[in-house]
Each structure stands twice: as C-alpha cells, then as structure tokens.
Amino acid sequence: MAVVGSILFAFYAVAAVGIMAVFGTGVLPLVLVGSVLFVGVQYKVGKWAALRSVGAEDMPEARYPRIHERVEQLSAGMGIDKPTLKVARMGVPNAFAVGRKGAGVVVVSEELIQLLDDDELDGVLAHELAHIANRDVVAMVLGQGIASIVAIAAQWVVLLTGDNELADFFLAIVVGQVVQLLVMVFVLAISRYREYVADSDAKRAIGGGDPLARALEKISSGNRRANDSAVDEQVNALCIFGEGSGLAKLFSTHPPVEKRIERLRG
Incomplete structure (x- = not known):
C-alpha cells in the first residue's frame, strides 16, 4: 500500500515538475490549488453521479427496520456516524458506499x-x-484525480513543446490516455487491496467471516445470471463485487472472489 501510494504521488510530482518546466515555477501555487479543487469537484460530482446512475432512493426505516438497526449497531462498533441508507433496483444483487465519515451513504439493491x-x-x-470508516472512497477519488491531473499535464507538455498544431493535438490525446491508463494500474491495485481490508474489518465486526463468504458466493452467482444491470463501470468500482479475468484482472477494481472467500474462511 505504501509503495503503490508513493508511486502515485511520484507521478503527480513528475507532472507538477513538467508543468513548471513549461510555464515556470511561478505556477506552483496554481498547480497545488487547482489540484485540490479538481479532486474536490471530482469527489462531489462522482458521489452525485453514482447515486443518480442507479436511481438510489432513501430507504424507508418503516419498511426496512432491521437494516437500519443493524447499520446503526455496526456503525457504533466501527466508531462512525450512521450513514444515510438508500435502496435501488440495480438488476443485480449488489451494494456500494460513497462519501466519507460523517457524510457517508450506503446503497443496497x-x-x-x-x-x-x-x-x-x-x-x-x-x-x-x-469502506467509509477507512476513507476508501476518498482514497480512490484522490487516486483517480492524480491519474487525471497527470494525463492533463502530459497533454499540455505535448501541445506546448510541439511544432505541428494538428498532429500535436492528436498526439496529446493519445499520450494523455496512455499516461492515465498507466497511473490507473496503480490506483486499481490500491482498490483491490482495500477490498481485502474491508473484508477483514467486516469479519471482525460481525464475529466471523463465513456469513460474508456465503454472501459473496450468492452475489457472484447472481451477477453471472444477470443479463441487464443498472451498475455502470464507475459505480462498479464501489460495489461489493466485481472482477475481471485474464489480462482484465490488472484493471479490475476487485480481487478474485475465490481468494476473498478463502481469506474470509481462513
């Protein structure tokens, strides 16, 4: 976790140096302030977009009293405020969390x-x-923000150092996409690691790993049977389940469900 995080910030530092090399050191305060604003806007918009994309609605306590009661108990045990609970029809059995401590939202299908x-x-x-207690959502938004900032910086360096406006424009787009993809490899590595941590914390909170392991088995089967889902690619990164196969594992937000189940029952 420390190594991957350091690599991410190294990417950011290189991007900042590249911008200063082109525009001068006087833009450093602007780079720092702009980065904070960029990530902040991404966080706010991302939270709104995630909830909107699945049509999440407030979960009535009168209809789901047990869920509200258990979330309140579990939140107290983890030392966080009870998050807002929402329910959605996603087309698949799933759940995800957005927000931070004190302003979290948990969506359950x-x-x-x-x-x-x-x-x-x-x-x-x-x-x-x-995930809320460990600030995982904030960490993921920060990582995605760094990837976007580095990509934008790479595009500007190409545009401002080239001599053919049209060719440089298309080259900048390609370079930006490649650089962002490279950085996202490390961001997604963090995401997979945080899933293991959340599984471990959940196991401790409920007194055992078998209930969550059984849930993952059922969710995995339910996802494979589903033909249509309201869960888009961005929200999938926040969900309880989601994985790739083959080379796609490198770009997966979640580790293989079999390994998660093995750890939970180990």
Whole structure:
C-alpha cells in the first residue's frame, strides 16, 4: 500500500515538475490549488453521479427496520456516524458506499435484500461501512484525480513543446490516455487491496467471516445470471463485487472472489 501510494504521488510530482518546466515555477501555487479543487469537484460530482446512475432512493426505516438497526449497531462498533441508507433496483444483487465519515451513504439493491439471509446481509453492510470508516472512497477519488491531473499535464507538455498544431493535438490525446491508463494500474491495485481490508474489518465486526463468504458466493452467482444491470463501470468500482479475468484482472477494481472467500474462511 505504501509503495503503490508513493508511486502515485511520484507521478503527480513528475507532472507538477513538467508543468513548471513549461510555464515556470511561478505556477506552483496554481498547480497545488487547482489540484485540490479538481479532486474536490471530482469527489462531489462522482458521489452525485453514482447515486443518480442507479436511481438510489432513501430507504424507508418503516419498511426496512432491521437494516437500519443493524447499520446503526455496526456503525457504533466501527466508531462512525450512521450513514444515510438508500435502496435501488440495480438488476443485480449488489451494494456500494460513497462519501466519507460523517457524510457517508450506503446503497443496497433490492435484489440483494431478497437474495441474502440476515447474517449474510450483515456481512455485506459491515463491508460497506468499513469502506467509509477507512476513507476508501476518498482514497480512490484522490487516486483517480492524480491519474487525471497527470494525463492533463502530459497533454499540455505535448501541445506546448510541439511544432505541428494538428498532429500535436492528436498526439496529446493519445499520450494523455496512455499516461492515465498507466497511473490507473496503480490506483486499481490500491482498490483491490482495500477490498481485502474491508473484508477483514467486516469479519471482525460481525464475529466471523463465513456469513460474508456465503454472501459473496450468492452475489457472484447472481451477477453471472444477470443479463441487464443498472451498475455502470464507475459505480462498479464501489460495489461489493466485481472482477475481471485474464489480462482484465490488472484493471479490475476487485480481487478474485475465490481468494476473498478463502481469506474470509481462513
């Protein structure tokens, strides 16, 4: 985690040096302030977009009293405020968390509530609360922000150092995409690691790993059977389940479900 995080900030430092080399050292305060604003806007817009993309609505406490009660108990045990609870029809059994401590939101799909037993649902809720308690959403937005900033910096360096406006424009687009993809490899490595940590914290919170392991098995089967889903690619990074195969594992937000289950039951 420390090594990958250091590499990410090294990318950012290189981008900042590149900008200063082109524009001069006087732009350093602007680079720093602009970066903070950029990540802040990305965080706010990303939270709104994630909730909107799945049509999340407030979860009525009168209809889901047990979920509200368990989230309150688990939140107290993790030392965080009870997050806002929302429910959505995603087309797949899933859940995700957005926000930070004191302003978190947990979204649970109706399909998940119908699929899981109570103790299995507790494991999923604890996993999502662990993401909020560990500030994982903020960390992911920061990583994605660094990737975007580095890509933008690379594009400007190409544009301002070239001598053919049209060719440099297309080259800048290609360079920006390649650089962003490279940085995102490290961001996604962090994401996969944080999933293991959230699983471990959930296991401790509910007193055992088997309920969450069983939930993951059911969710995995439910996702494979689903033909249509309201979960887009950006929200998938926040969900309880999501993985790739082959080379796609390098760009997956989640580790293989089999390894997660093995760790939970180990």
